Amino acid sequence: MGVVFINLKRILAAWLAALAFCLPATAGQDKLDDLLARLPEAEPSEARKLAAEIEMEWSKSGSAAMDLLLRRGRDAIEAGELDAAVEHLGALTDHAPGFAEAWHLRSVAFFKQDRYGLALADIGRALALEPRHFNVIFGLGVLLEELGRYQLAHEAFTRVEAIHPHHENVSSARERVARKLGGAEL
Template sequence: MGIGHRILNLIVTAVYLVVAFSLPLAAENSDRAMEMLEELPEAEPKEARRLAREIEHEWSKTGSAAMDLLLKRGREALEAGDSRQAIEHLTALTDHAPEFAEGWHLRAIAFANVALYGPALDDLGRALTLNPHNFNAMYSLGSVLEQVGHDDLALEAFERSAAIHPQSEDVTKALDRVAREIGGADL
């Protein structure tokens, strides 16, 4: 497959991911997570950070001790900078728990860390289909799109992340950076 086809595939996948964001919320989000998501946009910065951590905690519940172990090992490998090992653990997780969105999100990060952007975008598509309110996965989508030079699509992903979690400092910085890059107004 030539470079032109790969770029086209990345663009098509990116567009799909942005559209997937508007799909109905998956069952993975508990009632408590949904309540916190509703509070998040209006929360003061300190409260927003607390809510975001609690939401992330809810999204990290696999419901299985074995899957929890795979998630833990995948996260530890990512934190240690061993993305290849993380991919192995997180692949096992996504194979055995395909409806667990956070597994797909974390594996996407690992893929992006080793410049496997196509698989990263595919996994982000799956994560956002399962949990379209995952502001971290939407931020990750923007980051990958920015890395592959699609700043316009990255800006849209960052804007969608900011709509859910407007207090995120990472998203705010990304919005400013990408808007300047594409010649947009300061946000």
């Protein structure tokens, strides 16, 4: 009986530890779900605030080391140091393959290097992890437009607009692609 009780204690302790690790992720996911649910109905100024909060949530890996790699990758992209960005973000995707923002930013670096196939692959990974990531979907639209796939680009921009109607670039991008398709609007 004593051995069973000790094992039960260990099992319970392991279960509680696992639960403790799950709660912050669930709380963060609930917050993200709430923010994304409010975004389509928000007024423009409120939408900008909500989008900034959403982007902040997407940038949280849950690890200080992974957040550092993300920051280094983002800084390298902004500085035009694309090879360094790909290295930092590649390390990040290796160590945190479930972190959508890592795949998103590496797709941006690949796109800026004109490595469209790799960018598209990373976009696919990011969207598999977070299908509501309006910046990733917008990037997909930009990539498809660059490849001359205007109908698909228009569909991507329309999807972004459904999630985040006040995205700063989506309306003009959708209209630009619609003109390339031969009409003022589809």
